[in-house]
Amino acid sequence: MTEVTATTAISTDPSRRARLAEFWYYFSENRGAVIGLIFFLFLVLLALCAPLIAPHDPTIQYREAVLLPPFWEEGGRAAFLLGTDAVGRDMLSRLIYGTRFSLFVGVIVTTLSLIGGILVGVIAGYFRGWVDTFIMRIMDIILAFPSLLLALVLVAVLGPGLTNAMIAIALVFQPHFVRLTRAAVMTEKTRDYVVAAKVAGAGHLRLMFKTILPNCMAPLIVQATLSFSSAILDAAALGFLGMGAQPPTPEWGTMLAEAREFILRAWWVVTLPGLAILVTVLAINLMGDGLRDALDPKLKRS
Amino acid sequence: MFRFLLGRLAVLIPTFIGVSIIAFSFIRLLPGDPVALLSGERVMSPERHAEISHQLGFDRPIVVQYLDYLWGVLHGDFGLSIVTKRPVIDQFLELFPATVELSLCAIIFAVVVGIPAGVIAAIKRGSIFDQIIMGTALVGFSMPIFWWGLLLIIVVSGMLQWTPVSGRISLMFFFPSVTGFMLIDSLLSGQAGAFQSAFSHLILPTIVLGTIPLAVIARQTRSAMLEVLSEDYVRTARAKGLSTFRVVGIHALRNAMIPVVTTIGLQIGVMLAGAILTETIFSWPGIGKWMVDSVFRRDYAVIQGGLLIIAGVIMLVNLAVDLLYGLINPRIRH
Numbered sequence: 001m002t003e004v005t006a007t008t009a010i011s012t013d014p015s016r017r018a019r020l021a022e023f024w025y026y027f028s029e030n031r032g033a034v035i036g037l038i039f040f041l042f043l044v045l046l047a048l049c050a051p052l053i054a055p056h057d058p059t060i061q062y063r064e065a066v067l068l069p070p071f072w073e074e075g076g077r078a079a080f081l082l083g084t085d086a087v088g089r090d091m092l093s094r095l096i097y098g099t100r101f102s103l104f105v106g107v108i109v110t111t112l113s114l115i116g117g118i119l120v121g122v123i124a125g126y127f128r129g130w131v132d133t134f135i136m137r138i139m140d141i142i143l144a145f146p147s148l149l150l151a152l153v154l155v156a157v158l159g160p161g162l163t164n165a166m167i168a169i170a171l172v173f174q175p176h177f178v179r180l181t182r183a184a185v186m187t188e189k190t191r192d193y194v195v196a197a198k199v200a201g202a203g204h205l206r207l208m209f210k211t212i213l214p215n216c217m218a219p220l221i222v223q224a225t226l227s228f229s230s231a232i233l234d235a236a237a238l239g240f241l242g243m244g245a246q247p248p249t250p251e252w253g254t255m256l257a258e259a260r261e262f263i264l265r266a267w268w269v270v271t272l273p274g275l276a277i278l279v280t281v282l283a284i285n286l287m288g289d290g291l292r293d294a295l296d297p298k299l300k301r302s
Numbered sequence: 303m304f305r306f307l308l309g310r311l312a313v314l315i316p317t318f319i320g321v322s323i324i325a326f327s328f329i330r331l332l333p334g335d336p337v338a339l340l341s342g343e344r345v346m347s348p349e350r351h352a353e354i355s356h357q358l359g360f361d362r363p364i365v366v367q368y369l370d371y372l373w374g375v376l377h378g379d380f381g382l383s384i385v386t387k388r389p390v391i392d393q394f395l396e397l398f399p400a401t402v403e404l405s406l407c408a409i410i411f412a413v414v415v416g417i418p419a420g421v422i423a424a425i426k427r428g429s430i431f432d433q434i435i436m437g438t439a440l441v442g443f444s445m446p447i448f449w450w451g452l453l454l455i456i457v458v459s460g461m462l463q464w465t466p467v468s469g470r471i472s473l474m475f476f477f478p479s480v481t482g483f484m485l486i487d488s489l490l491s492g493q494a495g496a497f498q499s500a501f502s503h504l505i506l507p508t509i510v511l512g513t514i515p516l517a518v519i520a521r522q523t524r525s526a527m528l529e530v531l532s533e534d535y536v537r538t539a540r541a542k543g544l545s546t547f548r549v550v551g552i553h554a555l556r557n558a559m560i561p562v563v564t565t566i567g568l569q570i571g572v573m574l575a576g577a578i579l580t581e582t583i584f585s586w587p588g589i590g591k592w593m594v595d596s597v598f599r600r601d602y603a604v605i606q607g608g609l610l611i612i613a614g615v616i617m618l619v620n621l622a623v624d625l626l627y628g629l630i631n632p633r634i635r636h
Contacts (some may be wrong), residue, residue, distance in 0.1 A: 153609060241582065292569055
């Protein structure tokens with residue numbers, strides 16, 4: 001009997017290091033995920049060191065160098081590696097600075113909706129009853145609107161701008177986290193270890209956040225990466241519609257909106273910001289797939 | 303089945319009331335005076351203000367105002383546009399077919415390409431086909447579709463000159479709107495070249511709007527198919543000596559389709575969100591563009607009404623998907 005408890009103790013509560021090693025083992029099996037991670041780290045570096053790397057100030061307008069093509073095309077200059085936009089700002093510098101905004105949006109939106117979603121979801125799943133019904137009805141109401149439309153209207157109410165766009169997107173993403181947390185809490189709540197902790201005299205708060213929550217994190221982490229990339233896409237979409245970051249902010253979506261009228265004349269002002277959004281989102285989604293494989297035991301084989 | 307329907311309705315009705323409260327409060331949450339916002343008049347004498355306020359019912363208790371609003375909504379009265387002074391519901395009904403036509407084409411495109419792609423990836427798991435299909439699907443899933451649309455315009459409309467840049471049909475053609483669907487109306491008109499024109503206008507928007515659903519459907523089909531292919535009954539079918547085509551097409555696909563149908567249903571909301579961007583890029587005269595334009599024109603009555611109508615439509619579509627799901631998967635009903 002003692003032997004049995006000893007072995008289960010080891011397998012269910014390995015040290016943090018062993019767990020990390022196991023996680024890394026599954027994560028690194030997925031080649032795409034590793035590539036995504038490396039590229040993501042590169043973007044983080046780019047965002048942190050933007051002032052050091054960028055060759056020009058992203059808002060300075062070089063009036064003598066308007067709509068210059070990238071350096072390899074005829075008429076391009078080595079001073080502006082990726083060309084300039086319609087008012088003579090350096091594309092490369094704007095793209096590098098744009099990394100900051102996109103990653104910032106991802107971090108803030110994910111943190112806001114994750115924390116909010118966990119709080120509300122744990123309460124709903126733990127207490128059930130009318131609290132649960134009330135919370136879930138509100139989430140249903142939010143989900144009844146197409147997310148981008150709701151975000152657009154919220155921004156119209158709050159006023160256009162990156163901060164308001166982030167608040168709107170975080171609010172729209174909330175229900176997914178609430179639903180996931182609630183479902184996970186409901187399955188965990190009836191497990192023996194929770195009952196044991198309850199019998200041992202743990203209070204509601206301790207049960208909710210120290211006993212149950214850590215065991216519900218896997219699906220939430222996967223959802224968090226997913227919403228990180230969706231947040232970047234939605235913020236760029238709002239910027240594109242003129243409701244997100246406002247010019248002259250070098251945000252990729254806003255840059256695309258400004259470039260729209262030049263689509264048939266200057267391909268680089270349209271192509272490059274979109275490409276930046278695509279590869280960033282792709283890298284994060286690749287990482288997300290790897291995380292899901294590594295964290296979700298049900299999918300570990302496939 | 304009837305109880306299942308009742309259960310769904312029991313959730314739907316409070317949700318609709320909640321949605322209507324949001325739409326109702328929207329105009330009152332805006333910074334500024336709602337009376338001025340709704341009448342569209344910037345400078346008003348106090349008497350005029352009181353008059354309009356009375357006309358719009360703003361001088362009554364808030365609960366009465368809400369119930370009155372709800373009463374109007376239930377009778378199809380969603381208010382008047384501030385800009386055009388026309389009923390919001392009329393404008394919606396006029397523009398909705400364009401969005402439905404585009405969304406239907408996009409979902410058909412996504413299903414017709416996505417399901418076979420997912421099935422092939424699952425059967426040839428780990429092969430180069432699988433990797434290419436899944437790689438492409440992940441790119442599609444990560445695509446900023448507003449950029450994708452611009453890119454297609456540059457290449458297909460600009461460089462190759464294969465398709466028109468915007469609109470639903472060439473301005474050369476005039477015919478009465480019978481169904482509201484340009485493809486059908488152009489055929490009914492009998493004018494030479496009208497159908498081709500309508501069709502060529504649809505191609506790029508369809509691809510753009512269908513891209514994300516296509517990627518999601520392909521991924522979902524693959525994983526559902528992989529799950530089903532490892533089931534005992536599939537192995538039995540294989541052991542009986544049935545061809546791969548029969549095993550997959552007849553035995554596996556039907557069960558693999560159950561989660562895929564849900565996914566397709568869930569894409570409806572995604573489509574309407576995508577329609578906002580797609581219609582803006584291609585100047586497609588549908589409800590997505592209508593909503594964006596209204597936000598810019600500060601036509602708050604249209605935003606308020608449109609928000610409620612669109613949410614209502616999505617809720618009804620979701621209900622229909624749920625019912626369909628209950629029909630094809632009896633397990634869910636209980």
